[in-house]
Amino acid sequence: MGGLSEDLSSTTLHLDSDNNQRVYFVPYRWWKDAHDSLTGDADGERGLPFLASPGSSYAGPMKIINNIFNSDLVFNLKREEDSSQNSENGEVGISGRDYALVSGEMWVQALKWHIDSKSSTRNGGSFSVAEDNIADVYPLQLRLSIQREANLLGVRISKKDNVVELFRRACKIFNIESELLRIWDFSGQTISFFSNSNMQRQSDQEVLLELQVYGLSDFIKCKEGKKDELANSILGNSCGTSLAMNGASGTGSSGCFFVNSSVFSGSSREAGSLGLTGLQNLGNTCFMNSSLQCLVHTPKLVDYFLGDYDKEINYDNPLGMNGEIALAFGDLLRKLWAPGASPVAPRTFKSKLARFAPQFSGFNQHDSQELLAFLLDGLHEDLNRVKKKPYVEAKDGDGRPDNDIADEYWQNHLARSDSIIVDVCQGQYKSTLVCPVCKKVSTTFDPFMYLSLPLPSTTMRTMTLTVVNTDGSTPTPYTITVPKSGKWEDLIKALSIKCSLREDETLLVAEVYNYRIIRYLEEPADSLSLIRDGDRLVAYRLAKDDEQVPLVVFMHQRIEEQYINGKHSTIPKAFGFPLLAKLPSAFNGSDIQDIYKKLLSPFQVSTQHALEENHTSDIDTIEKTREEENGTNSPSACVIDPLRSEDGVSSPSDADFQFYTTDEKGTIKGSEIQVDESLVGSEKSKRLYVLVSWPEKQIERYDTRLLTSLPEVFKSSFFTKRPQESVSLYKCLEGFLQEEPLGPEDMWFCPSCKKHCQASKKLDLWRLPEILVIHLKRFSYSRFLKNKLETYVDFPVDDLDLSMYVAYKNDQTCTRYVLYAISNHYGSMGGGHYTAFVHQGGDQWYDFDDSHVNPIGLDKIKSSAAYVLFYRRVVA
Ligand SMILES: [Zn+2]
Missing domain, CATH: 3.90.70.10 (Cysteine proteinases)
Known part of the structure; x- marks a missing residue:
């Protein structure tokens, strides 16, 4: 619409501004009631009557429907020369199908009158009608182009800028299906047109008359002469779209001028225009x-x-x-x-x-x-509208075509439910259930009032877990996608594939909080909804054993120095996520140390490999060192660690790790585990908890950040989420229509198998x-x-x-x-x-x-x- 206005604006020739207001197309009686009451003049001002009839080339409604896509609609407005028949009695010949063209001023007056009279009968409230606000009212707009052939106006409705729905409205407005429609012009616009055209009769001009149409759609339904109904339907149509009616005869547009200045001027509209009214918040409403x-x-x-x-x-x-x-x-x-x-x-x-x-x-x-x-x-x-709902039995659709069954369902539905909401908002979808056992198919066609579409992420969920190896490689976060309603086994399956788990390996997943394991996730049937996005999960990659082998769980602790009031003290502080490994059947304190140092090897700061003591037997480190050496062509470029010479020199005992037995929370510090202390079967429990105290020197040798940084299962941040989570509405719709098995809590009773089963369900849109x-x-x-x-x-x-x-x-x-x-x-x-x-x-x-x-x-x-x-x- 804006485009149209712009296109034409250059050729727009405004008539003199004094009486070229907007023209309103209203029910005649609506206007007349108000006018008569306001002026006490039953005759009203003399309007110029026209008779509307379908244009000659469009004979009847069918023809119009046929032509909707091909051409414009034409109506003829014939001026009724003999208006005297109405002048004797204002009521003569006025029916519910009569309309009037009134000026903006007349319209506002009539509107005020109707609203005042209505609100006084309803609840006594009154509206303040400010003309400034009404000036922007734009219910339905019609553009009529008027063809000058004596008293005949050809009115053409173009489909071009037109929502087709409004076509039907237009057909109704002009009432082409029944008797002639009479339109009275009280605005003087067509009169001024005729006088103008008299002056410029030679030029082949056309007039675009822009109308505000008010209160029509319901008016049409009214029976003739029912005053109350007419008065009730004053407030008109909301549909802000426009009916544009193009010029007639296909003549050049160079001479065209507009009766009305542009309504859709694009200028800012004040709030308070019709329908642009806010609702106060009454407290979280x-x-x-x-x-x-x-x-x-x-x-x-x-x-x-x-x-x-x-x-x-x-x-x-x-x-x-x-x-x-x-x-x-x-x-x-x-x-x-x-x-x-x-x-x-x-x-x-x-x-x-x-x-x-x-x-x-x-x-x-x-x-x-x-x-x-x-x-x-x-x-x-x-x-x-159904006062007494009939009982309708759903019939089996066996063998009949879907169309018939769907229609039957719909008719049954309408027999019980018939309202404006059904008319406007209800559609129908087809629901197909298939029994997984006997393949029995059941089809139903149910109504819907809205579609609830899943967002893809509501069916799937991405989760990040950190896989920690016991073979000396670096912990790696893996992100997997699992069904949101899935079970624990689904996660394990997806993660195993993602991290290339070997046949002889298994994953033990634990939730880490506050530097300790607060729970192990071991039950395959557990729901994934037990895991929150903010949780931090570690998946320990362990060798698969037939028998239950006890595990050792290492928690780490460092000593921090404190100065309080000038007094020096030390406090132990936990850090990092626990490390976990399988225990041999018999072991001593030395084995514990070896296991721990092997687990730590991925965190070593690389230039300090050589600081490792001999007995740590860190194969991985040795291999890495060899690789470095082999990969270097020039001997002079060999990385020679000056500390290498310290190989074999034992560190002072206070610089080595100290191991203590502890509980699963790591809060108590039990006895220190001695190197030669035998720990064979000392505990019946499945897990041995060990607290490792780190001396300052060791902390320098390891990259403790690796041990400390553990990602959340799902981090919802602006940057990580938005780009990947953009999805088209069609994809959501596909997700909704996708065939999927019913949940176990939503079983279907198969009439053939005579038992409940997890049928697969498929939805299709049927009636929109x-x-x-x-x-x-x-x-x-x-x-x-x-x-x-x-x-x-x-x-x-x-x-x-x-x-x-x-x-x-x-x-x-x-x-x-x-x-x-x-x-x-x-x-x-x-x-x-x-x-x-x-x-x-x-x-x-x-x-x-x-x-x-x-x-x-x-x-x-x-x-x-x-x-x-x-x-x-x-x-x-
Ligand atoms: Zn079955």
Whole structure:
């Protein structure tokens, strides 16, 4: 739309500004009621009547539908020359299908009158209608081009800039299916056109008349002459898209001029324009405000609740809420759409919610999607047109085509559930279960109101564990991906592959906290949800033995010097993660030392190999040294360690490690283990805990950072997470539709095998709704913690095409969608903040942040905060 305005702006020739206001296309009676009451003049001002009829080349509705993709729609507006038939009695010939063209000023007056009279009968409240605010109102806009052939106006509706849905609206507006439609021009615009055209009759000009259309969609449904209904449908359509009607006859556009100046000028709109009303935060109610703003900007729902929806309220539905939720929502929606409204405090709605859904009460933060689900369901039941639900038995679909079965399911569903929510938001999916034993296939076609899509990371989880070898190689962190709902054995399997575990090896995984092992993870059936992202896990790579061999667990301790009040003292301080090895059947203190030094070998500072004493028998070190020597061609370049000469010289005893027996916590210091002390079978327990005290000299010889740095299972930082966790919406959808086995707690009763089995389940989209709500499952709940995924989901804004994902191919319905609202969640779960982005009018997005409503750039709407997406179908 903006593009169109720009294109034409250069050729725009504004008429004199005094009476070229915006023109409003309104129900005639709506205007007349207000006008008569305000002026006491039953005749009103004389309008110029026109009769609308389908253009000659478009004979009837079928023709129009056929032509939707090929050409423009043409209507003829024929000026009724004999207007005297109406002048005697203002009511003559005025039906519910009559419309009026009024100026902006007339429209504002009539709107004020209707709102005042309505609010005085409803709740006594009144709206302050500020004309400044209304100036930006843009419900539905029509551009009419007027073809000058005497009194005949050819009105052409171009499909080009047009959501096709509005085509149908246009057809309805011009009522081409039935009798002639009469349109009265009270604005004087067409009159001024005729007078203008008289002056410039020679030139082949056309006029683009831009209209604000108000209160039509529901009006159409009204029976003729029902005054109350007409008055009730004053507040019109929300759909900010435009119907552009191009010039007639294909003549040059050089001479075209506009009656109206551009409405979508791109100028900043003040908050307070229709529908751009904030909701006050009543204490952690942003989750509610976010969902509400998305719903109250859902095109069909706006029409519906601005209309006389109350006649559809089902007060007797035991599943409903006596209509109270529907009424509270409807009232709120009307307040938000009232012209000039200031931010609304949704207190009534909140109290109704607290009554019917206590889970949302209080002042805690809740989930906007849970509220949405509750609300859609509640509105549906409150507005269910089915007063008495028939009992419907699900029939087996054996042998019949899917189409028939699906339709039968749908009809059965509609027989029990029929409401605006079903009309607009409900689709149908196909669910196929296959028995793993007898291969029995069961197909059902269930309705849905929204799709809950898993984010890929909600099904899989990346975990980092540090594999520590006992063969002298450096500890290495490995990152693996495992099913989030997986078991311990899944992790071991993935890790074994990743670290190339040999047949004769096994992994013992332990959680390390505070320099000690706080638990061993040994139970294969344990759930992986027991592991938190912040845990630090070490996988010890051990030789596989048939029998249970006792283990030795080394914990490390260094002496730190302290000066307190000038007094020198030393305190032991634990450091590093424990090292672990298998024990031989018989061993003494010397063996313990050897084992420990071998385990430490990877941490040696490389230039000090030679400092190692002979009896450490560090094969690895010797090999490394040999490699260095062999790899050097020039003897002069040999690395000659001057300390090598100290080989064989025993270190002073105070410079060597000291070993003490201890408990599993490493807190007590038992007796020192002597070199020749025999420890054979001294302990019955599976594990021998040894505390190693490091002298300062040893600390210099080892790179203790390697021993100290242990990565977390999953580090959620901005840098590590964002790039890898970007995923397209289609991928999420594929994850949702992917065939997968049911969980063990979700078994299926196979009618053939007559027992429960873990069937595989496959979902397919079958029938798509007009409004498609997509919930991204960012929050995961487990027994121990709640987690939020910050995954950036790349979702289409203008063209979500689901044709690939719909099992039932039907040429009649379009599978393309455009985004019109987003519920966002920022921050962590339980806390955080919700907002809504809403596409409103023309091509502008707005940020609804509680009471604040601000325009937002298109480039800003896609973020990792997007939580619930609202799409509407492009109607073919
Ligand atoms: Zn079976």
